[in-house]
Amino acid sequence: MPPKMAVFLLVFHLLGLPIFASDPDPVQDYCVPNAKFGAGRTPRVSVLPCKNSSDVTTDDFVFSGMKNFAANFSETGLAALSVNPTLFPGLNTLGMSFVRADLRVGGINPPHFHPRATEIAYLVRGRVYSGFVDSSNRVFARVIEGGEVMLYPRGLVHFQMNVGNKPATIFGSFNSQNAGTQKIPATIFGSGIKSELLEKAFGLSPRQIGQMRRKFDPKTTR
Numbered sequence: 001m002p003p004k005m006a007v008f009l010l011v012f013h014l015l016g017l018p019i020f021a022s023d024p025d026p027v028q029d030y031c032v033p034n035a036k037f038g039a040g041r042t043p044r045v046s047v048l049p050c051k052n053s054s055d056v057t058t059d060d061f062v063f064s065g066m067k068n069f070a071a072n073f074s075e076t077g078l079a080a081l082s083v084n085p086t087l088f089p090g091l092n093t094l095g096m097s098f099v100r101a102d103l104r105v106g107g108i109n110p111p112h113f114h115p116r117a118t119e120i121a122y123l124v125r126g127r128v129y130s131g132f133v134d135s136s137n138r139v140f141a142r143v144i145e146g147g148e149v150m151l152y153p154r155g156l157v158h159f160q161m162n163v164g165n166k167p168a169t170i171f172g173s174f175n176s177q178n179a180g181t182q183k184i185p186a187t188i189f190g191s192g193i194k195s196e197l198l199e200k201a202f203g204l205s206p207r208q209i210g211q212m213r214r215k216f217d218p219k220t221t222r
């Protein structure tokens with residue numbers, strides 16, 4: 001490698017690290033938000049003042065909400081509990097969060113992406129067709145089994161379908177305290193984008209777009 005190239009790569013590497021970091025680095029051990037200032041009401045908790053550390057207890061670092069998780073399944077057979085600082089304030093400023101997702105037999109987690117995080121999904125139990133699509137529209141997908149872990153790189157569309165004959169449970173962790181989730185069907189058909197644009201984009205008739213909008217837009221009555 002020519003020396004100039006090596007210097008360029010080194011500089012690029014050094015400069016690149018902070019640019020590619022997801023959330024800002026914490027400047028203290030932890031910052032459990034002070035409930036007095038509205039912690040838990042907004043995901044923008046990183047701007048909330050921290051509790052005095054002498055008021056912080058072990059319980060601030062334990063989340064029990066997954067233990068007796070009452071799965072509330074969606075129409076597609078998915079029940080998800082997203083655990084970010086809104087539910088688990090102790091995560092605040094630590095650059096991580098997680099999700100528990102349960103899938104009924106045949107259930108799906110529709111194509112979606114997390115704008116601010118890579119996800120590591122550990123399939124606790126079940127058989128799941130799992131995958132993502134990269135920015136050249138190449139799909140990386142296969143059936144994974146209990147105990148296997150799959151990666152969904154940050155910002156890429158991914159999906160899951162329970163292809164086993166028992167319920168499936170996935171534990172996903174994110175390298176952001178607020179990964180964000182955009183579900184493709186609702187983002188496209190449920191956000192209020194003008195029908196005319198959607199008709200042109202998908203080559204569908206006004207009636208067909210109307211059907212999709214009624215399905216995915218909570219504001220249109222069924």
Ligand SMILES: *[C@@H]1O[C@H](CO)[C@@H](O)[C@H](O)[C@H]1NC(C)=O
Pocket residue numbers: 052053054055
């Ligand atoms: C934190 O709490 C301790 C013990 O109650 C107290 O001495 C200290 O002044 C408090 N610090 C702040 C910044 O309020």
Ligand SMILES: *[C@@H]1O[C@H](CO)[C@@H](O)[C@H](O)[C@H]1NC(C)=O
Pocket residue numbers: 072073074
């Ligand atoms: C279950 O989820 C639906 C939305 O998918 C929501 O409208 C409903 O209130 C939830 N039910 C319970 C008991 O949480």
